[in-house]
Amino acid sequence: MAQSKFGIKYLFIRWIVNAIALFVVVNTVKGIDITQQGIEGFKTLAVAALVIGLVNTFIKPVILILTLPLTILTLGLFTLLVNALMFGLAGYLVKGFEVTSVIGAVIGALAFSILSFIFGLFIPDNAGGSAQIKYKVIDKD
Numbered sequence: 001m002a003q004s005k006f007g008i009k010y011l012f013i014r015w016i017v018n019a020i021a022l023f024v025v026v027n028t029v030k031g032i033d034i035t036q037q038g039i040e041g042f043k044t045l046a047v048a049a050l051v052i053g054l055v056n057t058f059i060k061p062v063i064l065i066l067t068l069p070l071t072i073l074t075l076g077l078f079t080l081l082v083n084a085l086m087f088g089l090a091g092y093l094v095k096g097f098e099v100t101s102v103i104g105a106v107i108g109a110l111a112f113s114i115l116s117f118i119f120g121l122f123i124p125d126n127a128g129g130s131a132q133i134k135y136k137v138i139d140k141d
Contacts, residue, residue: 013123019049021115029111031104032087036096044096051097052090052112060086083109 023045026034034041034048063082064071071078084105091099099105 017119019046022049025108025112029108031101032108033098048094048097051094055086
């Protein structure tokens, strides 16, 4: 039986990486806050990272399809507002995770996406458990 790269271990590691990215965003972007302190704040951060992942997986594609004409008209810039809307939705759904400004939501969603991408480059995605780099040597003879 073939093993998928999206096993429980992989998804758990992605969740942790997204929580770390969200931690950086919360501590650097104005307008995005975790209102609880201590261990409750860490729980809120973990739940918020999970909700952002679920919202981006299930709701965001539907919104992108519905707003496709506007996205094409703005040459893709409207996608930034859709990302901010998804960030705001997560803030609405998770008690203790607050998104208080539209600019904060746009910058926070952009920073979260960039950080998640960069951190995700270091996650092994093969069944063997280690990241592999594939390359091809071109001989100029």
